[in-house]
Amino acid sequence: MLLKLLLRNAFRHKLRNTLTVCGMCIAILAFGMLRTVISAWYAGVAASSTSRLITRNAISLVFPLPISYRDKIRAVEGVKTVSYGSWFGGIYIEEKNFFANFAVEPKTYLELYPEFIIPVEQQETFLRDRKACAVGAKLAKRFGWEIGDNITLKGTIYPGNWEFVLRAIYAGRDQTTDQSQFFFHWDYLNESLKKSAPSRADKVGFYIIGLTNPDLAARTAVAVDRMFKNSFAETLTETEKAFQMGFVSMSEAIITAIKLVSLVIIVIIMAVVANTMVMSVRERMGEYAVFKTLGFGPWYLTAMILGESLVITCLGGAIGILLTFPLARAFGQAVGDWFPVFNVARETIVMDAAAALSVGIIAAVFPAWRAIRVRIAEGLRRIG
Amino acid sequence: MVDAAEVIVEIRELSKSYRRGGQSVPVLENISLTIHEGEFLALMGPSGSGKSTLLNLIAGLDQADSGSVIVGGVDITTLSETELADWRAGHVGFIFQFYNLIPVLTAFENVELPLILTSLSKKERRRHVETALQLVKLADRMDHYPRQLSGGQQQRVAIARAVVTDPTILVADEPTGDLDRGSAEEVLKLMERLSENLGKTIIMVTHDPRAARRAQSMKYLDKGVLANAPEATLAECF
Numbered sequence: 001m002l003l004k005l006l007l008r009n010a011f012r013h014k015l016r017n018t019l020t021v022c023g024m025c026i027a028i029l030a031f032g033m034l035r036t037v038i039s040a041w042y043a044g045v046a047a048s049s050t051s052r053l054i055t056r057n058a059i060s061l062v063f064p065l066p067i068s069y070r071d072k073i074r075a076v077e078g079v080k081t082v083s084y085g086s087w088f089g090g091i092y093i094e095e096k097n098f099f100a101n102f103a104v105e106p107k108t109y110l111e112l113y114p115e116f117i118i119p120v121e122q123q124e125t126f127l128r129d130r131k132a133c134a135v136g137a138k139l140a141k142r143f144g145w146e147i148g149d150n151i152t153l154k155g156t157i158y159p160g161n162w163e164f165v166l167r168a169i170y171a172g173r174d175q176t177t178d179q180s181q182f183f184f185h186w187d188y189l190n191e192s193l194k195k196s197a198p199s200r201a202d203k204v205g206f207y208i209i210g211l212t213n214p215d216l217a218a219r220t221a222v223a224v225d226r227m228f229k230n231s232f233a234e235t236l237t238e239t240e241k242a243f244q245m246g247f248v249s250m251s252e253a254i255i256t257a258i259k260l261v262s263l264v265i266i267v268i269i270m271a272v273v274a275n276t277m278v279m280s281v282r283e284r285m286g287e288y289a290v291f292k293t294l295g296f297g298p299w300y301l302t303a304m305i306l307g308e309s310l311v312i313t314c315l316g317g318a319i320g321i322l323l324t325f326p327l328a329r330a331f332g333q334a335v336g337d338w339f340p341v342f343n344v345a346r347e348t349i350v351m352d353a354a355a356a357l358s359v360g361i362i363a364a365v366f367p368a369w370r371a372i373r374v375r376i377a378e379g380l381r382r383i384g
Numbered sequence: 385m386v387d388a389a390e391v392i393v394e395i396r397e398l399s400k401s402y403r404r405g406g407q408s409v410p411v412l413e414n415i416s417l418t419i420h421e422g423e424f425l426a427l428m429g430p431s432g433s434g435k436s437t438l439l440n441l442i443a444g445l446d447q448a449d450s451g452s453v454i455v456g457g458v459d460i461t462t463l464s465e466t467e468l469a470d471w472r473a474g475h476v477g478f479i480f481q482f483y484n485l486i487p488v489l490t491a492f493e494n495v496e497l498p499l500i501l502t503s504l505s506k507k508e509r510r511r512h513v514e515t516a517l518q519l520v521k522l523a524d525r526m527d528h529y530p531r532q533l534s535g536g537q538q539q540r541v542a543i544a545r546a547v548v549t550d551p552t553i554l555v556a557d558e559p560t561g562d563l564d565r566g567s568a569e570e571v572l573k574l575m576e577r578l579s580e581n582l583g584k585t586i587i588m589v590t591h592d593p594r595a596a597r598r599a600q601s602m603k604y605l606d607k608g609v610l611a612n613a614p615e616a617t618l619a620e621c622f
């Protein structure tokens with residue numbers, strides 16, 4: 001009966017409460033989207049492995065390392081596999097079609113990234129053909145590429161038009177795998193450079209090290225860097241996770257701003273819902289006085305007001321959460337180039353729900369307190 | 385016949401004042417009064433004389449400054465706020481001038497409301513509510529919402545709500561104050577029946593001599609003290 005009562009009360013003032021529910025829904029939707037953007041930002045980190053190390057030039061990522069380091073690194077204790085590559089920075093037709101593209105040593109690269117799943121026959125042709133490239137399923141879908149297609153990238157760091165044949169399309173092992181990479185044979189790049197720009201040949205942007213045991217990461221990283229100390233190209237070796245973090249932390253300020261905005265949204269909707277509740281309760285002060293007259297105690301009043309507030313926020317919140325999924329999908333498709341992984345995380349849903357609940361509770365506190373405090377004789381007088 | 389019955393409400397030297405702008409304004413001064421079981425008492429007096437205040441004190445809705453109110457053997461001036469709420473739930477039935485039904489509840493649910501606080505099962509509650517609604521001749525309207533009922537019908541639902549718990553006393557503050565003559569007549573007849581046939585103790589504040597005429601006895605309050613009613617009022621009432 002009490003439940004019936006608070007449900008009916010919640011929809012008593014139809015327009016006002018519908019608007020509040022809408023506001024709540026939009027707030028939760030916005031909150032969820034911002035949170036999803038943040039988790040997309042961190043997705044690269046989440047997916048990156050601690051059992052892989054990245055070695056780069058100690059000065060900056062833009063300076064290369066000699067290819068001769070490969071054999072030296074391979075000799076370090078704890079190192080199982082060494083792959084290497086360079087950021088290619090090619091453009092497909094026009095600049096807005098951005099995606100990550102690398103020249104890598106293909107065999108070891110695939111060994112190091114078991115989360116890239118490629119059918120066996122595609123893998124074989126990809127490794128055999130020097131002009132072959134491999135792309136993630138998401139990227140292939142984006143441009144409608146199929147196996148056997150010729151793809152031309154315009155070089156930015158390495159001038160000229162570079163032609164590739166699509167030989168492999170990889171799928172991700174799970175949702176967090178980046179499925180929008182483009183990679184091809186480093187040899188193909190290097191041999192062209194030997195002819196056109198010999199000074200730039202035999203250089204790599206980074207080494208990727210697979211470890212025999214992830215526990216050895218710290219020790220191995222130190223050992224690698226010590227080896228090249230005082231050489232003409234000193235190295236900086238860190239786990240892939242730390243490497244990705246470095247990228248993410250560059251944008252830390254933006255993330256903080258987004259977090260702040262998402263919080264502000266919740267505070268605003270809290271004020272809106274509280275306002276609705278204050279208005280409703282004020283209008284019904286006489287009714288609450290009647291309840292008190294009949295002997296209903298403070299707990300009943302609190303339950304009624306809190307319940308009504310929660311009905312509003314939870315309804316709005318639930319609709320907001322449901323709408324987050326299609327919106328995130330649409331948004332993910334629109335900005336897929338920048339966020340290779342754009343999924344609504346479970347934590348986001350939990351936070352949405354927590355936000356809806358706390359808004360409901362906090363918005364009810366003040367009106368409930370008022371209703372409890374008002375003296376019966378006074379409350380009844382208001383009706384007259 | 386009144387004298388033979390047991391005393392149900394005993395008021396001893398009751399005083400109450402309100403604080404207004406720093407100074408205290410006396411509203412009730414040293415009121416003493418006894419009401420017997422089954423009595424139907426009308427409380428009259430000019431506006432602002434303290435009738436509602438006295439009624440609220442008898443019904444345990446407000447706290448007195450001094451003096452005591454003993455209802456059915458319990459001195460309610462010694463009870464805490466929570467105890468008082470529980471006591472009201474079990475012992476007092478309320479009828480207000482503006483009916484004060486809950487608009488989102490049907491007639492049935494409004495009458496059921498005070499029973500929620502009892503230990504009755506759903507089935508027993510239903511039986512009680514139906515009996516009460518039959519008593520006020522509104523059993524056929526139990527699924528109507530207050531806005532679908534006339535003022536008189538609403539007041540009858542309120543009466544059903546007041547009697548459904550079988551309280552020790554019924555208090556009514558100008559129950560006919562907002563009704564037209566016909567509806568008022570019906571409501572008064574109903575209250576008379578509650579008093580005569582069912583032996584309910586009723587304390588009713590009213591301005592209306594016609595209402596007072598239905599009661600068995602009348603007390604007149606003037607400027608916070610019990611007084612003799614002016615001749616004119618008496619003449620109208622009896």
Ligand SMILES: Nc1ncnc2c1ncn2[C@@H]1O[C@H](COP(=O)(O)OP(=O)(O)OP(=O)(O)O)[C@@H](O)[C@H]1O
Nearest residue numbers: 378402403404411430431432433434435436437438
């Ligand atoms: N909460 C309050 N604060 C201050 N003064 C009050 C309060 N309630 C009542 N009073 C004053 O106490 C006096 C008695 O009020 P009460 O409501 O008991 O009168 P009443 O006899 O019921 O009048 P009416 O016939 O108009 O209903 C009035 O002067 C009123 O202004």
Ligand SMILES: [Mg+2]
Nearest residue numbers: 435436437557
């Ligand atoms: Mg009054």
